[in-house]
Amino acid sequence: MDIKLREVEYSYAAGTPFERQAIMDVTFTIPSGQYVAIIGHTGSGKSTVLQHLNALLRPLKGEIEIGSRTIAAGRKGKKLKDVRRRVGIVFQFPEHQLFDETVEKDICFGPMNFGVSEEEAKKRTREAIGLVGLPEEVLGKSPFDLSGGQMRRVAIAGVLAMKPDVLVLDEPTAGLDPRGRQDIMNMFATLQKKNGLTCVLVTHSMEDAARYADKIIIMHKGQVYRTGAPRDIFSDADSLTNVGLDIPETVRFQRMFESHLGHPLDKVCLTPEELAAEVSRLRGEMT
Amino acid sequence: MKEKVISIKGVSFQYPDQEAFALRNVSFDVYKGEWLAIVGHNGSGKSTLAKMLNGLHYPSEGTVSIGGYALIEENVWLIREKLGMVFQNPDNQFVGTTVQDDVAFGLENNGVEHSAMQERVFASLEKVGMTAFLNQEPHHLSGGQKQRVAIAGVIALRPDIVLLDEATSMLDPLGREEVINTVRELNENEGLTVISITHDLEEASRADRVIVLNEGMLYTEGTPERIFQLDRELLNLGLGVPFAVQMSQLLTDAGLQLSRRHFNEEELVKDLWTLNFEK
Numbered sequence: 076m077d078i079k080l081r082e083v084e085y086s087y088a089a090g091t092p093f094e095r096q097a098i099m100d101v102t103f104t105i106p107s108g109q110y111v112a113i114i115g116h117t118g119s120g121k122s123t124v125l126q127h128l129n130a131l132l133r134p135l136k137g138e139i140e141i142g143s144r145t146i147a148a149g150r151k152g153k154k155l156k157d158v159r160r161r162v163g164i165v166f167q168f169p170e171h172q173l174f175d176e177t178v179e180k181d182i183c184f185g186p187m188n189f190g191v192s193e194e195e196a197k198k199r200t201r202e203a204i205g206l207v208g209l210p211e212e213v214l215g216k217s218p219f220d221l222s223g224g225q226m227r228r229v230a231i232a233g234v235l236a237m238k239p240d241v242l243v244l245d246e247p248t249a250g251l252d253p254r255g256r257q258d259i260m261n262m263f264a265t266l267q268k269k270n271g272l273t274c275v276l277v278t279h280s281m282e283d284a285a286r287y288a289d290k291i292i293i294m295h296k297g298q299v300y301r302t303g304a305p306r307d308i309f310s311d312a313d314s315l316t317n318v319g320l321d322i323p324e325t326v327r328f329q330r331m332f333e334s335h336l337g338h339p340l341d342k343v344c345l346t347p348e349e350l351a352a353e354v355s356r357l358r359g360e361m362t
Numbered sequence: 363m364k365e366k367v368i369s370i371k372g373v374s375f376q377y378p379d380q381e382a383f384a385l386r387n388v389s390f391d392v393y394k395g396e397w398l399a400i401v402g403h404n405g406s407g408k409s410t411l412a413k414m415l416n417g418l419h420y421p422s423e424g425t426v427s428i429g430g431y432a433l434i435e436e437n438v439w440l441i442r443e444k445l446g447m448v449f450q451n452p453d454n455q456f457v458g459t460t461v462q463d464d465v466a467f468g469l470e471n472n473g474v475e476h477s478a479m480q481e482r483v484f485a486s487l488e489k490v491g492m493t494a495f496l497n498q499e500p501h502h503l504s505g506g507q508k509q510r511v512a513i514a515g516v517i518a519l520r521p522d523i524v525l526l527d528e529a530t531s532m533l534d535p536l537g538r539e540e541v542i543n544t545v546r547e548l549n550e551n552e553g554l555t556v557i558s559i560t561h562d563l564e565e566a567s568r569a570d571r572v573i574v575l576n577e578g579m580l581y582t583e584g585t586p587e588r589i590f591q592l593d594r595e596l597l598n599l600g601l602g603v604p605f606a607v608q609m610s611q612l613l614t615d616a617g618l619q620l621s622r623r624h625f626n627e628e629e630l631v632k633d634l635w636t637l638n639f640e641k
Contacts, residue, residue, distance in 0.1 A: 117504065117534045168532075224404045250450070250531040252403045252561040253602030279534050319536070324605040328627055335635040347605070351612035358618065358638050 076161060076240045076273065078105040078128055082137035084148075085123055089135060097123040098297040101137070105241070110267050110274045112284035112305075115294030116319040121277050124294065128243050128275065129162035130155050142240075160189045163239030167246045169230035170223065178204070178221075178229050179214040185237045196236065203232035206266065208258060224255040231259070235266075241273040242266065248283075260287065281323040285309055285345040293318065310343045325350050367444075367523055367555050368392035368415070373424035375410055384410040386578040387424070392523070397549050397556040399566040399586075402575035403600030408559045411575070412527040415557070416447050429522055446516030450528040452508035455515075456500040461492065464500055465515045472519065486518040487511075489552070490544050506537025510544050517548065524548070526558040530565060542568060563590075563602050574599065587625050606630045 083101040088094050098120040105111050105128075115121045126132040127139055130146050138147035141158050166172070175181035182203055183196040191199070201211060207228040213221065218229050227247075234242070244263065248256040264287050267274045278284055284291055284305065291308045293300040295318040301308060309315075312322045312330070321327075325347050332354065333339050340357065344350035368391065375385040385407045392398055402408045413419045414426060417438035426433035429444030449455050458464030465483045474482065487493045490510040500508060509529055516524055526545065530538040542565055548554045558565060566572050572589045574581040576599050582589065590596070593603045593611055602608075610623045610630055619637040624630035 117536070222405045250528070252600055253563070254597075254600035255404060321535075325609075328605070328609060328631065331627065331631045332634065335631065336639070347609050347612050351609070351616040351618075354613065354634070354638075355616035355618055361639065 076142035077107050077140070078142075078162070078241065078273075079140040080104075080124070080127065080137070081139070083124075083127060083134040083139060084136035085127070085132055085134055096297060098294075101297075101299055103292050103299055103302055105273060105275055106290075107240075107273055108267070108271050109289045110264070110276070110287055111290045111292065112276045112278060112288035113292045113294060114278060114281065114284050114320060115300070117279075119294040119318075120297040121294050122245065123297075125164065125243055125245055125275075125277055128241070129159050129164060131159075131164075156189065160237050161239055162241040162243060163234040163237055164243040165231055165234050165245065165247050167249060169234075169247075170218075170226035173218040173226060173230055173233075176217060177214065178216055178218050181218050181229060182214075182233045182236050185233050189237060199236040199238070200232070203236040204229075206235055207232045207262060224251055227251065227255075227259070239272070241275065243275045243277075245277045246279065247276070248280075263287070281309070281321055282325070285323040285325065293320070305345055306343050309345065364393040364396075366391045367394050367429055368557075369425075369427045371425045373414070373421045373426060375414065375419060376422050377410075382578075383422075384578055385414075385421075388575075388578070388580050389424075390573060390580060390583065392555060392557060394522070394555055395549075395553045396571060397546075397558070397569045399569035399572045400557065400559045400575060401561055401563075401566050401572060401601060402581075403561065405577075406575040406600075407578040408575055409527065410578075412447070412525060412559050415445060415525055417441050443519065444521055445523040445525055446519055446521040447525045447527060448509065448512050448516055448529040450531055452505050452512065452532060453501075455512050456508070459499060460497045461487070461500060461503075461511050462496045464511060465518050468515055468519050482518050482520075483514075486514040489517060489548060490514045504537060505533040506540035509533065509537070509541045513541070513544060513548075517552075517554070521554075523555040523557065526556070526560070528559055528561075530560070530562060538562070538565070561601065563604055567604060574601070590625050591623055593623060 080101050080103055084099045086094050086096045101124060113121050130152055133146060133152060134148045136148045138145055144158055146152050173181055175184060179200055182200040186196040186199055204211060204214060209225060209228050218226055248259050260283060263274055266272045288305055291305055292302045300318055309322050309326050315322055325344055329344055329350055340353055344353050371389050373385055373388045374383050376383045400408055417433060428441045431437040431440050456464055457467050462483050465486055466479055469479045469482060490513050492510050492514060530541050545556055549556045560566055567586045569586060572586050573583040590604055590607050593607045596603050606624045606627045610620055613634060614620055620633050
């Protein structure tokens with residue numbers, strides 16, 4: 076299921092003296108099955124775009140195609156339930172949304188809300204808890220007795236249990252320790268590759284965008300500033316610093332190395348592993 | 363000999379209804395004017411320790427002394443005057459409707475006179491670079507600005523020690539930088555003792571000294587340079603390592619020569635060049 080935004084515009088508090096334009100003329104495609112990262116400075120419009128991806132916000136101008144549905148400005152959107160089920164959003168600090176007595180009830184809430192039977196919801200809950208790497212024992216516990224990292228996973232399981240086609244992640248690892256961060260990011264990458272889920276990652280981490288994304292969209296002042304493959308995006312440091320973003324650590328280090336070498340390497344390396352292999356290959360060639 | 367402002371001796375702590383101890387036989391001192399980072403994975407005992415230092419928990423075993431007062435119920439208000447805390451979530455620590463009201467709140471509670479209060483509110487906001495926002499509503503500020511106001515609220519009470527409990531973990535990279543720089547200035551210019559509880563390695567690497575907690579126990583302590591030399595050990599503890607350390611390891615694994623594991627990227631790149639490419 077592709078998601079296409081065409082010339083989308085949105086303002087908060089439209090028609091009041093407090094009106095503030097958040098995004099304008101936003102056009103891009105999230106191709107089915109791909110991992111897309113949306114990056115941009117705080118206030119660049121990332122979160123506003125994100126809320127359009129499952130019609131939580133409706134465009135004031137332009138239109139959004141979500142699979143076979145079109146959400147256009149000025150038209151009333153009806154029966155959006157199916158869109159919301161197919162595009163699951165994991166908001167920032169999703170553990171703040173946990174509310175039920177037990178982990179099982181909390182995860183079942185979403186699917187049952189979309190009309191799934193209790194039996195089926197429980198089955199999905201067990202699957203989802205496994206996907207996020209928690210043992211089934213936690214199902215009977217209160218979500219509030221879990222650690223922060225575990226609560227985050229339960230909240231994510233709640234979205235996965237709705238079996239979305241598209242998973243939208245808003246800074247999903249903020250506040251987690253490095254291992255928890257890595258585990259969760261690897262989990263999303265696996266879901267995207269093995270289960271064919273489309274992933275949209277909104278992040279401040281250039282390292283995560285470089286490592287995981289097939290496509291990057293840079294937002295700046297409410298507009299799309301650039302889109303492209305990570306290697307293209309990160310090979311041009313100046314265009315990033317112009318909008319208050321940085322190149323990933325690996326690329327920065329590669330540039331330092333190239334200044335000794337006197338010429339650039341064949342490609343921009345996106346992960347430290349890739350750079351180490353490239354430097355090693357180069358030494359093999361030179362000796 | 364450096365002056366001790368906090369002394370923790372053989373401290374253990376167990377939450378009611380829980381079998382495992384959250385802290386086990388932890389001992390260390392904090393010295394006046396230093397910046398101490400306490401790192402550990404989620405569940406390592408960091409937050410329990412933070413709550414103890416502010417008198418929200420008392421040790422099940424062992425003793426804690428803060429600013430010369432033993433941590434017992436009678437002293438808790440004296441201790442809270444000595445040690446101010448900045449919490450994780452910038453939105454959970456505002457009470458005032460404007461920035462200056464918010465900073466004044468603690469002073470009002472302590473019965474500071476109005477004229478002195480105005481002076482102290484302004485001076486505190488000056489120290490965190492937020493005087494341009496005196497009459498702004500806190501919810502209009504960015505995350506980094508909110509945390510700076512929270513710090514101003516704490517330093518207006520003139521504590522000897524400020525404890526940051528994951529105070530930058532909910533901020534974007536710029537906000538984090540703002541807050542860390544503010545804390546660094548207060549530490550250097552005002553001699554404020556800083557304890558930052560964090561799993562952000564960038565933040566920990568700015569500290570004078572780092573303590574690593576693991577499963578409720580003090581695992582090791584030392585300068586950031588020394589701690590980050592532990593590299594794979596840190597990964598096993600659920601912590602990350604700085605980029606240069608990680609890169610050193612990967613380059614060595616790929617068969618390149620390095621004189622040692624580097625903490626600094628410039629030194630690493632020079633070493634890599636000299637030992638492998640220079641003819």
